[in-house]
Amino acid sequence: MTATDSLSVWLRVRREVDWRSAPALQRVPPGRDGFRAWCEGAVRRRDPIRAERLLAAYALAREDAARRAPLDFALLSGWQREVLAATEAPFRVGDAYAKAGRERYGLTTDTQADFDSCLRETTDPDIPPAARAARAYLDVAFFHPFTDGNARAALLTLVHVLAREDIVLPEVGPLQTTRYADDLAGAADLAVLIGVLNRRRRRGVQAESTDGLPQRVWGLRDG
Secondary structure (H helix, E strand, C coil): CCCCEHHHHHHHHHHHCCHHHCCCCCCCCCCCCHHHHHHHHHHHHHCHHHHHHHHHHHHHHHHHHHCCCCCCHHHHHHHHHHHHCCCCCCCCCCCEEECCCCEEECCCCCHHHHHHHHHHHHHCCCCCHHHHHHHHHHHHHHHCCCCCCHHHHHHHHHHHHHHCCCCCCCCCHHHCCCCCCCCHHHHHHHHHHHHHHHHHHHHCCCCCCCCCCCHHHCCCCCC
16 A cells, blocks of 8 residues: 555645636526436436435535535535434544555544635635535545545535535536546646536536546546
């Protein structure tokens, strides 16, 4: 397993990404809800119980967005209890590993506080919503706060941040990819992809099509 602390790597990359260059998003009339469609489609076909748990967590995330609840670990933990059908979803108590041990996310006495500090930046008005959503997704992925289900937590965080701006993506499948802590270009691409999906809805493009999406963002995902 790697000795490199991939969380520290991500925090460096996070500072270097030009988040302000992310595409602008537009609010659109209610239509296809990509997260719900993903749960009802691909997730339900694989595991109906998993789909129901995700939908319950999504309902909480949307409610929290509507009431402008401050985004922090405690809020995510509430969603994660629904995702995992657990009575508790505490912050991890040791180093976490992913990608067959190729990435290690270290833990110090400051890690949870640093995570909350990053999440507070999702309301920064100087950063476009697409970038705030992308950055929060990657924060969850690389802080890896939970012992299980971090990919699901990251996606719930992304859709929550957009919901605060009254933005609902028509599909989320293209967001489900493997991402690496040291990939500066990939982090910027995630914000671009959110913009692509937002434009697809405005243009009435078929939601299940993947033509024209940035090819570097495709990969495998789980969690």
